[in-house]
Amino acid sequence: MRGVILYAPGDVRVDERADPKIVEPTDAVIRLSATCVCGSDLWPYRGIEAVDGPSPMGHEYVGIVEEVGGDVRTVEPGQFVIGSFFASDNTCEICKAGYQTSCVHRVPMGALGAQAEYLRVPLADGTLVATPDVPPDDLLPSLLAASDVLGTGWFGALAADVQPGKTVVVVGDGAVGLLAVLAARQLGAERIIAMSRHEARQKLALDFGATAVVTERGDDGVAKIKDLTDGLGAHSVIEAVGTQESMMQAIRSTRPGGHVGYVGVSHDVELPGQELFFSHVHLHGGPAPVRRFLPELIDLIWNRTIDPGKVFDLTLPLDQAAEGYRAMDERRAIKTLLQP
Ligand SMILES: [Zn+2]
Numbered sequence: 502m503r504g505v506i507l508y509a510p511g512d513v514r515v516d517e518r519a520d521p522k523i524v525e526p527t528d529a530v531i532r533l534s535a536t537c538v539c540g541s542d543l544w545p546y547r548g549i550e551a552v553d554g555p556s557p558m559g560h561e562y563v564g565i566v567e568e569v570g571g572d573v574r575t576v577e578p579g580q581f582v583i584g585s586f587f588a589s590d591n592t593c594e595i596c597k598a599g600y601q602t603s604c605v606h607r608v609p610m611g612a613l614g615a616q617a618e619y620l621r622v623p624l625a626d627g628t629l630v631a632t633p634d635v636p637p638d639d640l641l642p643s644l645l646a647a648s649d650v651l652g653t654g655w656f657g658a659l660a661a662d663v664q665p666g667k668t669v670v671v672v673g674d675g676a677v678g679l680l681a682v683l684a685a686r687q688l689g690a691e692r693i694i695a696m697s698r699h700e701a702r703q704k705l706a707l708d709f710g711a712t713a714v715v716t717e718r719g720d721d722g723v724a725k726i727k728d729l730t731d732g733l734g735a736h737s738v739i740e741a742v743g744t745q746e747s748m749m750q751a752i753r754s755t756r757p758g759g760h761v762g763y764v765g766v767s768h769d770v771e772l773p774g775q776e777l778f779f780s781h782v783h784l785h786g787g788p789a790p791v792r793r794f795l796p797e798l799i800d801l802i803w804n805r806t807i808d809p810g811k812v813f814d815l816t817l818p819l820d821q822a823a824e825g826y827r828a829m830d831e832r833r834a835i836k837t838l839l840q841p
Pocket of ligand 1: 589590591592593594595596597601603604605606
């Protein structure tokens with residue numbers, strides 16, 4: 502089969518890879534209907550995260566079950582399924598508490614390489630959720646978004662304790678930040694302030710339910726948020742970037758007693774203890790347990806209540822994956838969908 506391989510920073514190729522096979526009796530193999538490039542794929546692509554030899558890429562996937570191992574009970578060949586970026590058993594204590602990305606048996610899907618024609622999914626019963634039927638093509642982008650960026654934005658909003666009546670700030674205008682806006686809208690936030698300087702992304706944020714846009718960042722951005730909140734800061738702030746600047750911008754935009762939900766993958770972030778101590782801010786976040794939200798998110802998409810697939814503003818055949826990475830790296834595209 503064909504699949505995306507990252508050879509070195511900036512060097513992405515579509516190569517021939519071995520067809521995945523059932524290895525464990527709990528595995529499934531799926532034929533991908535759509536896959537995509539994640540903002541987090543750009544960390545190794547840019548050389549900020551080490552590239553350790555040729556690596557298969559991709560951890561977002563939807564597709565049709567081709568084959569299942571002998572112990573798989575809840576999915577069967579022919580079903581359309583979605584899973585998240587960690588396979589999980591969904592039965593251990595950590596999974597039952599809703600933290601499937603820290604499952605005691607978790608398997609990172611990125612190592613298996615979802616930017617490909619086929620994918621082996623470990624722990625298929627715990628990991629995969631089937632849709633009510635094989636979806637029409639126009640739902641594919643939204644269902645694919647549920648595999649990571651929608652679920653991650655959703656977790657960010659819940660971790661930030663978004664509730665009706667609250668003022669919410671979203672730091673970061675990538676796909677996750679934009680979908681955190683959508684999540685905050687669904688969860689009933691009263692005001693949603695998106696921090697973005699890019700016109701196309703601002704438009705999408707407003708489309709997803711933002712009530713205001715702030716273009717300043719850093720200290721100026723914090724001052725602007727304070728201006729808009731009677732000097733207090735927001736109740737709930739979602740951090741969807743993962744840098745020192747964005748994390749501090751999030752914490753400083755939050756009022757005492759408020760909540761920061763951080764879902765941008767942290768890179769060299771160090772928190773000043775004393776400032777944190779006196780901030781009275783709750784911090785919660787990490788790799789989003791997307792599996793927890795999949796049934797609810799699939800339902801909202803299936804009923805056409807939400808349309809998170811709008812974050813895909815570039816669609817390419819899998820063979821042109823290199824251009825998909827380039828477009829996101831240069832911020833010409835928010836998110837690239839790849840058609841196997
Ligand atoms: Zn588990």
